[in-house]
Amino acid sequence: MLSLLGTLAKFAVIIVKNVRRNLLRTTFTSLGTMTLVLVVTLVWSVLSFIDDQTSEKANDLKVLITEKNKSPSRLPYAYVSSLKEGAARAPDDVRPVDYMTWVFYGGMLDPTKPSRENFIFLIGGEPEKIPTMMEELDQLGPADRARLDRAVQRMKEQRNACVIGPEQLKTMNKKVGERIKVSGLIFKGIDLEFEIIDTFPDAAKRYAQTSVMNIEYLLAALEEYKVTNKKPHPEGDAPVAFVVLRVKNRAELERLTAQIGDSPLYTAPAVRCESQGSAISSFLEAYKDIFWGMRWLLGPAVLFTLSLVIANAISISVRERRMEIALLKVLGFRPGHVMGLVLGEALLIGTLSGVFSAGGAYLLINKLAGGIPFPIAWFQRFFIPDQALWWGLAVGAGTAFVGCIFPALSARSVRVADVFSKIA
Amino acid sequence: MSDAEPIVRVVGVHKYFTRGAERVDVLQDLTVDVADGEFLALMGPSGSGKTTLLNLIAGLDTPSAGEVWVGSELISQMSETGLARWRTRSVGFIFQFYHLLPVLSAYENIELPLLLLPLSAADRKKQVMTALELVGLTDRMSHRPGQLSGGQQQRVGIARAIVTDPTLIVADEPTGDLDAKSADEILKLLDELQRGLQKTIIMVTHDPHAAERAQRTLHLEKGNLVEQTARKLERA
Numbered sequence: 001m002l003s004l005l006g007t008l009a010k011f012a013v014i015i016v017k018n019v020r021r022n023l024l025r026t027t028f029t030s031l032g033t034m035t036l037v038l039v040v041t042l043v044w045s046v047l048s049f050i051d052d053q054t055s056e057k058a059n060d061l062k063v064l065i066t067e068k069n070k071s072p073s074r075l076p077y078a079y080v081s082s083l084k085e086g087a088a089r090a091p092d093d094v095r096p097v098d099y100m101t102w103v104f105y106g107g108m109l110d111p112t113k114p115s116r117e118n119f120i121f122l123i124g125g126e127p128e129k130i131p132t133m134m135e136e137l138d139q140l141g142p143a144d145r146a147r148l149d150r151a152v153q154r155m156k157e158q159r160n161a162c163v164i165g166p167e168q169l170k171t172m173n174k175k176v177g178e179r180i181k182v183s184g185l186i187f188k189g190i191d192l193e194f195e196i197i198d199t200f201p202d203a204a205k206r207y208a209q210t211s212v213m214n215i216e217y218l219l220a221a222l223e224e225y226k227v228t229n230k231k232p233h234p235e236g237d238a239p240v241a242f243v244v245l246r247v248k249n250r251a252e253l254e255r256l257t258a259q260i261g262d263s264p265l266y267t268a269p270a271v272r273c274e275s276q277g278s279a280i281s282s283f284l285e286a287y288k289d290i291f292w293g294m295r296w297l298l299g300p301a302v303l304f305t306l307s308l309v310i311a312n313a314i315s316i317s318v319r320e321r322r323m324e325i326a327l328l329k330v331l332g333f334r335p336g337h338v339m340g341l342v343l344g345e346a347l348l349i350g351t352l353s354g355v356f357s358a359g360g361a362y363l364l365i366n367k368l369a370g371g372i373p374f375p376i377a378w379f380q381r382f383f384i385p386d387q388a389l390w391w392g393l394a395v396g397a398g399t400a401f402v403g404c405i406f407p408a409l410s411a412r413s414v415r416v417a418d419v420f421s422k423i424a
Numbered sequence: 425m426s427d428a429e430p431i432v433r434v435v436g437v438h439k440y441f442t443r444g445a446e447r448v449d450v451l452q453d454l455t456v457d458v459a460d461g462e463f464l465a466l467m468g469p470s471g472s473g474k475t476t477l478l479n480l481i482a483g484l485d486t487p488s489a490g491e492v493w494v495g496s497e498l499i500s501q502m503s504e505t506g507l508a509r510w511r512t513r514s515v516g517f518i519f520q521f522y523h524l525l526p527v528l529s530a531y532e533n534i535e536l537p538l539l540l541l542p543l544s545a546a547d548r549k550k551q552v553m554t555a556l557e558l559v560g561l562t563d564r565m566s567h568r569p570g571q572l573s574g575g576q577q578q579r580v581g582i583a584r585a586i587v588t589d590p591t592l593i594v595a596d597e598p599t600g601d602l603d604a605k606s607a608d609e610i611l612k613l614l615d616e617l618q619r620g621l622q623k624t625i626i627m628v629t630h631d632p633h634a635a636e637r638a639q640r641t642l643h644l645e646k647g648n649l650v651e652q653t654a655r656k657l658e659r660a
């Protein structure tokens with residue numbers, strides 16, 4: 001056993017020395033591998049995020065209630081009180097376990113200068129629902145969560161408090177503690193003054209450019225508009241974009257959908273009720289060709305190219321070393337040993353480059369660059385998921401393996417008698 | 425012929441190669457015995473089949489007809505894998521162009537065949553050191569082939585050939601690429617292996633001087649044994 005390990009170690013030494021013998025070629029091969037693994041990592045990061053968004057989580061099912069057949073959707077705030085109960089009437093009707101109302105308020109800090117630094121977009125909702133009903137915020141660490149909870153508490157007590165994503169804050173060139181005046185764009189004539197009480201924690205990467213406010217603040221302003229102008233605001237009777245409900249399981253989701261669909265409360269306007277995953281899927285329908293292309297054309301094409309890069313480098317090595325391979329066979333190395341040496345060389349280059357590339361991308365893109373800027377649908381940026389480190393390993397090793405099959409077979413078939421022939 | 429039991433017996437061996445539709449008969453009905461512990465030289469013009477015969481005896485190739493025995497083993501009937509295993513233990517190879525792996529040190533080159541045997545690291549080391557000592561290169565063991573002279577490289581080649589303690593050593597023009605002085609040293613070394621360690625050595629050579637070292641010389645011509653130079657009297 002020990003002697004076997006020792007022998008394997010000796011084989012490993014030979015492999016490492018072989019890899020190092022043509023440093024230029026090894027360098028080019030691993031640079032090529034790293035670039036291509038990077039592309040695959042980026043593509044798969046976007047796809048895995050999209051898949052995650054559109055897949056139903058068995059134990060965390062969310063239902064999205066929007067205006068039927070209209071985009072953007074607008075619902076009266078009056079719907080909320082019954083919707084958050086799932087339109088339950090009978091005692092044994094299904095009730096959602098949680099809910100959140102979403103309004104969108106956007107505007108300019110300085111209405112005379114319509115520029116990006118001047119624009120702010122806020123999601124309004126029930127502050128206490130932010131940590132549980134907004135994606136990923138329930139995964140914050142204890143310190144970040146405590147900070148978010150304090151901000152939520154403050155938003156509840158102080159209606160004009162808002163939390164702004166760190167990048168958005170930087171874009172606007174503002175600081176926590178400052179006040180901002182916003183002239184409404186979505187709700188024209190509704191100008192609101194906010195106090196920036198905190199930013200989203202850095203760990204909540206998706207929220208770098210997102211801002212949240214208390215829905216009550218907007219509702220109160222709409223009410224005030226009505227009193228002052230003696231008529232309701234044109235958007236005032238339907239300010240809600242959608243309501244999100246959480247249910248326990250698939251069965252409850254179906255019953256809840258039926259309950260809301262059968263309810264007489266929602267006729268003008270009528271509502272659509274679907275699981276969040278399928279809602280997002282239908283939003284993304286317009287982009288499905290892009291995703292399809294990324295998944296089935298770009299990804300495989302890059303993997304194929306990667307195999308070729310490795311196959312090319314390894315077959316040059318094998319061709320150069322035919323005499324050495326023949327010599328090894330004369331000494332009694334069997335075809336399996338020879339293939340092992342070739343495979344080991346390919347795996348060493350592929351695996352190291354793959355892990356290095358994916359790991360580097362993970363650090364650089366997530367920690368330094370703040371995500372991949374790839375604006376599609378309403379997503380702005382994508383992040384490299386933790387499992388990308390495994391992708392790097394698997395892609396590097398897998399393509400190295402595929403790429404070295406032919407060179408390894410050709411090494412295997414080198415004839416022993418070649419060493420004695422005159423061509424040496 | 426030697427009076428000792430033959431260690432190598434080539435019996436009625438035929439070997440032909442096919443080049444396209446053409447058949448090239450290289451060895452024809454060749455029979456020869458090599459005694460245990462003998463130093464045999466093989467001479468003959470280029471293309472006469474010396475290397476071909478050596479390859480058959482060393483288990484690198486199989487005859488088209490006839491039998492090759494080494495010790496008690498009929499190697500002409502062995503499978504490819506069987507031959508590979510047999511070669512590791514039983515044959516040491518010395519080449520005209522040394523065939524050392526350029527990335528490995530002298531030590532590691534000598535160690536190569538041992539990697540195929542179930543030895544402990546300590547035993548492996550002991551055997552490599554013994555071989556290094558025998559060829560007098562202990563002080564150069566961490567040098568790579570590129571850092572050694574031709575004669576030194578060939579000594580590493582010889583150490584690699586004897587490190588598994590094989591019964592048979594085959595050498596194809598081992599001095600063909602060396603100057604007279606280095607060639608002489610190599611021949612002396614082979615002589616020592618044969619006398620001191622009782623190795624059986626079969627050496628192909630074009631050099632009559634080199635052949636003089638051997639106890640017997642076989643002349644091949646067009647695949648036939650044309651002459652056997654009588655065994656010389658034992659040198660003291």
Ligand SMILES: Nc1ncnc2c1ncn2[C@@H]1O[C@H](COP(=O)(O)OP(=O)(O)OP(=O)(O)O)[C@@H](O)[C@H]1O
Nearest residue numbers: 441442443448450469470471472473474475476477
């Ligand atoms: N694998 C092969 N395929 C076809 N023909 C071969 C092969 N190996 C050897 N031959 C032919 O067999 C003949 C004998 O070759 P061999 O190498 O045994 O000669 P040799 O006596 O060793 O010559 P040299 O002194 O030049 O090394 C030559 O005509 C050669 O072309």
Ligand SMILES: [Mg+2]
Nearest residue numbers: 474475476596
């Ligand atoms: Mg020859």
